[in-house]
Amino acid sequence: MKGIRVLVVGLIFSLLLSTLAFAGLSGKLEIFSWWTAGGEAEGLNALFNIYHKLYPDVKIINATVAGGAGTNAKAVLKTRMLGGDPPDSFQVHAGHELIDTWVKTGFMEPVTFLYKEEGWDKVMPPGILNIVKYKGDYWSVPVNIHRANVLWYSKAVFEKYNITPPKTFDDFFAVCEKLKSKGVVPIVMGTKDGWEAGHVFETFLIGTLGAEGYKGLWTGKTKWSDKRVTEALMLFDKMLNYVNSDHSALTWDEAGQYLIQGKGAMMIMGDWTNGWFMAKKFDGYGWTLAPGNEGIFDALSDSFGLPKGCKHRDNVIAWLKVLGSKEGQKEFNMRKGSIPARTDVDMSDFNEYLQSCAKDWNKDKIVPSVIHGAAASEGWATEYKDAIALFVAKRNVMKTQKALIMAAEDAGVDQ
Amino acid sequence: MGKLNQDKLYAFLFVLPSIIVIFTFIYLFIGWTGYISMTKWNNVMPNLKFVGFRNYSRLFQIERFQIDLHNTLVFTTLFILACITIGLGLAILLDQRIKGESIFRSIFLFPMSLSFIVTGVVWRWILNPGSAQLGSVGINQLFDKIGLGFLKSGWYTDPDIGIKAVVIAAVWQLSGYTMAMYLAGLRGIPYELREAAQVDGATPTQVYRYVILPLLKPITIGAIIILGHISLKIFDLVAAMTGPGIGFSTDVPAYFMYDTTFRGNKFAQGASIAIIMLIMVGVLVIPYLIFSAKREEA
Numbered sequence: 001m002k003g004i005r006v007l008v009v010g011l012i013f014s015l016l017l018s019t020l021a022f023a024g025l026s027g028k029l030e031i032f033s034w035w036t037a038g039g040e041a042e043g044l045n046a047l048f049n050i051y052h053k054l055y056p057d058v059k060i061i062n063a064t065v066a067g068g069a070g071t072n073a074k075a076v077l078k079t080r081m082l083g084g085d086p087p088d089s090f091q092v093h094a095g096h097e098l099i100d101t102w103v104k105t106g107f108m109e110p111v112t113f114l115y116k117e118e119g120w121d122k123v124m125p126p127g128i129l130n131i132v133k134y135k136g137d138y139w140s141v142p143v144n145i146h147r148a149n150v151l152w153y154s155k156a157v158f159e160k161y162n163i164t165p166p167k168t169f170d171d172f173f174a175v176c177e178k179l180k181s182k183g184v185v186p187i188v189m190g191t192k193d194g195w196e197a198g199h200v201f202e203t204f205l206i207g208t209l210g211a212e213g214y215k216g217l218w219t220g221k222t223k224w225s226d227k228r229v230t231e232a233l234m235l236f237d238k239m240l241n242y243v244n245s246d247h248s249a250l251t252w253d254e255a256g257q258y259l260i261q262g263k264g265a266m267m268i269m270g271d272w273t274n275g276w277f278m279a280k281k282f283d284g285y286g287w288t289l290a291p292g293n294e295g296i297f298d299a300l301s302d303s304f305g306l307p308k309g310c311k312h313r314d315n316v317i318a319w320l321k322v323l324g325s326k327e328g329q330k331e332f333n334m335r336k337g338s339i340p341a342r343t344d345v346d347m348s349d350f351n352e353y354l355q356s357c358a359k360d361w362n363k364d365k366i367v368p369s370v371i372h373g374a375a376a377s378e379g380w381a382t383e384y385k386d387a388i389a390l391f392v393a394k395r396n397v398m399k400t401q402k403a404l405i406m407a408a409e410d411a412g413v414d415q
Numbered sequence: 416m417g418k419l420n421q422d423k424l425y426a427f428l429f430v431l432p433s434i435i436v437i438f439t440f441i442y443l444f445i446g447w448t449g450y451i452s453m454t455k456w457n458n459v460m461p462n463l464k465f466v467g468f469r470n471y472s473r474l475f476q477i478e479r480f481q482i483d484l485h486n487t488l489v490f491t492t493l494f495i496l497a498c499i500t501i502g503l504g505l506a507i508l509l510d511q512r513i514k515g516e517s518i519f520r521s522i523f524l525f526p527m528s529l530s531f532i533v534t535g536v537v538w539r540w541i542l543n544p545g546s547a548q549l550g551s552v553g554i555n556q557l558f559d560k561i562g563l564g565f566l567k568s569g570w571y572t573d574p575d576i577g578i579k580a581v582v583i584a585a586v587w588q589l590s591g592y593t594m595a596m597y598l599a600g601l602r603g604i605p606y607e608l609r610e611a612a613q614v615d616g617a618t619p620t621q622v623y624r625y626v627i628l629p630l631l632k633p634i635t636i637g638a639i640i641i642l643g644h645i646s647l648k649i650f651d652l653v654a655a656m657t658g659p660g661i662g663f664s665t666d667v668p669a670y671f672m673y674d675t676t677f678r679g680n681k682f683a684q685g686a687s688i689a690i691i692m693l694i695m696v697g698v699l700v701i702p703y704l705i706f707s708a709k710r711e712e713a
C-alpha cells in the first residue's frame with residue numbers, strides 16, 4: 001500500500017517537473033543565418049540538437065541565406081527587419097555591425113538580464129564584452145571567436161629552405177625575397193570576392209599602428225592621414241609583388257591550394273583556414289602571426305540577439321541560453337573550427353591550433369576586425385573594402401589614402 | 416455635342432484607374448527617390464534632413480563610381496554595335512528565303528527566352544579562366560584541346576577585359592532579338608522596290624546599300640532605344656556572372672547602387688545613383704519619344 005503511494009506521489013512529482021521544465025515553450029523558433037555549408041552548418045545543427053533535447057515541443061525553422069561573409073543574407077535580413085517581420089533571432093557580427101545597424105536604430109532588446117543570470121559577464125573577456133555593449137547594456141550573445149591576423153605557412157617549404165617564421169616586416173620581406181629566388185610563390189592570396197585584400201591590409205594596419213593606434217582609427221584618435229597608414233599601404237604594395245599572379249581569379253580557399261601543394265609558402269587569412277585545412281586532410285601547415293602583430297588578437301565574432309517584436313520571445317531567450325552555455329559553446333566551436341567566447345570551456349578536445357588560440361585569447365590585446373564587421377559601421381566597412389580592392393588593381397597609395405580619409409569623414413569621424 | 420462630351424467622360428473614367436496607379440507607383444516613387452537622394456539618409460533609419468546636391472557631388476568623387484560610368488559607356492557602345500551588326504547580318508542571311516528558315520529563326524531567338532540570371536551563370540562557367548591547380552575549363556579548355564592555347568585568357572577575371580566579357584554574354588542573348596526586328600523590317604519592304612532597283616541595273620550590294628538599309632533606319636533607331644535602355648540599367652547579368660570584378664572592372668552603376676544601399680545602408684547615395692541612371696536613360700529615350708510623336712502628327 002505504502003509502495004503504491006510512493007509510486008503515485010513520485011509519478012505526480014515527475015509529471016509536474018516535466019511540465020514545469022517545458023512550461024510555455026512550444027510553437028516555433030526561426031533562426032536566421034548564413035551558415036549553410038561545411039563545419040559551420042554542422043555547428044549550427046549541433047546547437048539545434050541541444051535545443052531540441054531541452055525543448056522538444058519547439059519546432060526550429062532554419063532560415064539560411066547562402067553567400068560568404070553573409071553578403072546576401074544581410075540584404076535579406078534588412079528588408080525583413082525594416083518591413084516589420086523580424087526573424088526570431090539572427091546571426092550578426094558582434095561590434096559595430098550589431099550596434100550601429102540594429103541597436104542604435106532601436107530594433108533590438110537588451111539581453112543584460114541573461115548575462116547577469118548566467119554569469120556570462122564574468123567568463124567572457126572585456127575585449128568581447130565591450131563590443132556587444134552599448135549604453136551599459138549587452139545586446140547579443142557571442143557564440144564564437146575567430147582570429148583574423150594569422151599567417152599560415154607550409155612546413156615543408158619552410159623546412160626545405162631552412163626558414164624560420166617571420167615576426168617583423170623586415171623578416172617577412174627577407175623571407176619573401178628568398179622564396180621568390182627559389183621559385184616558390186611567397187604569398188598566396190585570392191582577391192576574387194573583394195574582401196580578402198581588405199582582410200590582409202587590416203593586419204598590416206595593426207602591424208604598423210599597434211593595437212591602440214589601430215583601434216584609434218575607428219574612434220578618431222588616430223587620423224587616417226597618419227604616416228603609419230601610408231607606411232602600411234606602401235608595405236602592402238610591396239607585398240603585392242610577391243603574390244601569385246592569378247590572385248584575381250581565385251577565392252581565398254582556391255588560393256590556399258598553392259599552400260597545400262607546396263607551390264606557395266605563406267598566406268595571411270583568418271583561422272577558418274585551420275578548419276579548411278582539416279577538411280582537406282592537410283596537416284603540413286604551421287602558423288604564426290601576421291608581421292608586427294605580436295601580442296595582438298584581431299577578433300571577430302558571430303552573435304545572436306533578441307529583436308524587438310519577434311514572434312516567439314521565450315523560445316529565443318531559451319535559445320540564447322543554449323548559445324551562451326558551456327556545452328553549446330563547445331559543441332558549436334569544435335565543429336566550426338573557432339574558439340568559444342567563454343574562457344572557462346574545457347579545450348582538451350580541440351585541436352592544437354585552437355588550443356594555442358584560446359591561450360592567446362586569454363592574454364593578448366583584443367582588437368576588432370573591420371572587414372568582418374566588428375570595428376566600424378557597415379557603410380564605413382564597405383567603403384574601406386572598396387578602397388583596398390581598388391588599390392590591388394591600381395596600386396595608388398596617395399589616392400587610396402585619400403579615399404580612406406573620405407570614408408572616415410563620411411562615417412562622421414573627424415579627420 | 417452633349418453626346419460627345421459624355422463619351423469623353425466615359426473614356427476618361429475608364430482610363431482613370433490606370434492613370435492613378437501609374438502615377439502613384441511610377442511617378443510618385445520617382446519623385447520620392449529624387450527627394451531621398453537629397454537627404455541625409457545614409458544609415459538604416461530614415462533621416463530626411465535636406466542636404467541639396469551633396470550626395471551627388473560626393474558620389475562623383477568616388478573612384479568606384481567613375482569606373483562604373485566608364486564601364487557603362489564601354490558596355491553600351493560595344494553591346495549596341497555588336498547586336499546591331501550581328502542581328503542585321505543574320506536577318507539578311509535569313510531573308511534569302513533559305514530552306515528551314517523557321518528552324519534557324521527559332522535557334523537564333525531562343526537565347527532571348529532565358530533570363531539574364533541563367534545567361535550569366537552559363538557564361539560564368541564558359542568563360543571561367545580555370546586555375547593553375549585544376550587546369551583550364553570552359554572555353555579555355557576548348558582552345559587547349561584544338562591547339563589554340565595562345566587564345567586562352569582570364570576573361571572576366573582579367574581587369575583589362577572586364578566588362579567586355581560581359582558584353583559577349585549580353586550580345587549572345589539579345590542579337591537574336593535584334594535579328595527578329597530586322598527580319599520583320601526586311602519583310603516589310605515591298606518586293607517591287609528591289610525589283611525596280613535591279614531593273615535599273617543595281618548590283619545586290621547596291622540594292623542593300625542604297626535601297627534597303629535606308630528603309631531600315633526606323634528599325635535601327637528602335638533597336639538602339641531598346642538595347643540602350645537595357646544596357647544602361649543592366650544589373651542581373653553582372654550580378655550572376657561576375658559581381659563587381661577585380662578593381663571594379665565589371666562593375667556597373669546598378670550594382671554599386673545595390674551594394675551601397677543594402678550592404679552599406681547608404682540609402683540617399685543609392686537614390687542618387689538611381690536618379691543618375693534615370694537621367695541617362697532619359698537622355699536616350701526622350702528624343703525618341705519626341706521624334707515618334709512628331710512623326711505620328713505628320
